[in-house]
Each structure stands twice: as C-alpha cells, then as structure tokens.
Amino acid sequence: MAAQNLVNTKADLIAALVQRELKESASLLSCLRDYSSLAGKGAKSVSIPKYSSFTVQDRAFGTAASENAPLTDSVDKIDLDKNKIVLFGYDAADAMQSTTDYLAEAIRRASSAHGRQINDDIITEWESVAGLNVNGAAPADITTDDILDMREFLITNFADMTTAKLVIAADMEKAMLKLPEFSQYDYRGNGPSPIVNGMIGTVYGVPVILNQQVKAQQAFMVAPEGSGFAFQRSPAVAEDQALKYGTGGREVAVDCLYGLNGLQLGEGTAGVGESPLIAKLAD
Numbered sequence: 001m002a003a004q005n006l007v008n009t010k011a012d013l014i015a016a017l018v019q020r021e022l023k024e025s026a027s028l029l030s031c032l033r034d035y036s037s038l039a040g041k042g043a044k045s046v047s048i049p050k051y052s053s054f055t056v057q058d059r060a061f062g063t064a065a066s067e068n069a070p071l072t073d074s075v076d077k078i079d080l081d082k083n084k085i086v087l088f089g090y091d092a093a094d095a096m097q098s099t100t101d102y103l104a105e106a107i108r109r110a111s112s113a114h115g116r117q118i119n120d121d122i123i124t125e126w127e128s129v130a131g132l133n134v135n136g137a138a139p140a141d142i143t144t145d146d147i148l149d150m151r152e153f154l155i156t157n158f159a160d161m162t163t164a165k166l167v168i169a170a171d172m173e174k175a176m177l178k179l180p181e182f183s184q185y186d187y188r189g190n191g192p193s194p195i196v197n198g199m200i201g202t203v204y205g206v207p208v209i210l211n212q213q214v215k216a217q218q219a220f221m222v223a224p225e226g227s228g229f230a231f232q233r234s235p236a237v238a239e240d241q242a243l244k245y246g247t248g249g250r251e252v253a254v255d256c257l258y259g260l261n262g263l264q265l266g267e268g269t270a271g272v273g274e275s276p277l278i279a280k281l282a283d
Helices: 007-025 027-031 092-096 102-129 144-156 170-178
Strands: 045-051 073-079 082-090 130-133 165-168 182-184 199-203 206-210 219-222 227-241 250-262 275-281
Touching: 007 027, 007 102, 007 227, 027 102, 027 165, 027 206, 045 227, 073 227, 082 102, 102 130, 102 219, 102 227, 102 250, 102 275, 130 144, 144 219, 144 275, 165 170, 170 182, 170 199, 170 206, 227 275
Parallel strands: 130 275, 165 206
Antiparallel strands: 045 073, 073 250, 082 250, 165 219, 182 199, 199 206, 219 275, 227 250
C-alpha cells in the first residue's frame, strides 16, 4: 500500500496561511476601494472613470429648455507597478535541530512583511494626495478642532461618512483618549464593541483606527472612495530545491503584484493631484 500523500492539502494550508497573515498585517486595505477584479492578465494599470455633473434648470411653463452641456469624462489610474517579493533559504538539517516549525514561521513572517509594506505604501499615498492638511506648520497632538476640520472637508466633498475612518499614529492614542468626544471601545473584549483590527473607538460617529506605521503625531481621515488598490496577482508562495542548503534544502518565495493610488483627484475643493476624500494631520 502506498504511503499517504498530503501534498495538495499542505499546499492549500500554506496558501491560506499566506492570505490570512497578509490580510491581518495589511490592515489599512479596508480603508480603500478594491478594484482587483479589473486587474486582468495583460493589464499594466487599472483606469477608474469619473464624470462631470449636470446642472438642473428652472424651465418656465410653455418654453423649451436649453440643452445641458454634455458630460465630460476622465479617469484616475492605478498603476500595477508594485512587484514585491520575499525570498529566503531553508536548511532542513538546521531546522531538524529546532523545536519550532521554521518553514511555517518564516512563511508567516514573510506574509506579515508584505502586509506592512502595503500599509507603508497606503500611508505614503495618503500623504501625497490628501486634499487638506489641518496642521501644516509644526507637529502637534490631535484636537477636537482638527477632527472637525477634517470631517467638514470630507462632508463638503460629499463623502459617505458612514464609511469614513480616522487613522491615527500610536502616539496619538493618549491624546484621543483625553478628548471628551471620543467613545472608547472595551479593551478587554467584553460587551458589544471590542477592539477589532486596531479600532479603538469612535469620534463623531467615525471609527478610530490605531496604526503603528503612521508617523508620530500624524492622522488621516479617509473615505474609501478617495483611494483604491488592485491586486493583479494575489499573495502566493512557492518553493524550489536548493542543494546549497543540503539534500533537504529549499528556496522559498512569497510574492504579490499590486498597485494603489488616490482617486477623485482634482475634484470638489481639492487641488490638482489631490483627493477631496482624504484629509491629514501632518507637520
């Protein structure tokens, strides 16, 4: 009788591990629109269309209306240019003398590294395209006025505030906790509102998310329509024999291909190249 072979099942489990770890680490992806379905084979970018608006006329009875000017169209483009990889070697002989499952742990950490990189890319994009900076002079802790200014900016530009989020740096948590307007979630995980994915509470109905990769004394209020991402190739893992590490040696790659960008650029009260649905507190 042949020995049981679970290669396919193991491959599925490893793939699931990669997806799960990256999703948990790339926590800010929930603040963007997902256009991965448009990133098909052969595409180098994804174009998101946007249109101008009509103006309503007041037509007098018995008179013909004037024809409105036609809609104009333009696009925001997401370049699929982020081809990221983590490549590492595996020495089976060395792992044999370890009490840990080194390969699984290395794949997990490689996936987490990808997640952190995606968060960094998102934050860099937000810094670049934010249509409002409520603190352009000197670093300072977040205040109620800062939050209200960012909120007003998004509302003025017709953001759906039911989906907006406030992302703050780790050192801003203390300042947030001191604000009387801040509603704190239960840190013990009891009751109906435990902390989930870094969400520590709400302020004026906007969820507050703590993220350690946001720079000190910075914060962003974003609506998902203000930025988007697309995976052309979802995070994946593969391994190959590497005899330089012995007969059981392996070389393992964890990679993905994606792009992200600000959206609705130049619309509303935002300047050229800026999004009306992203506001920041930065020095």
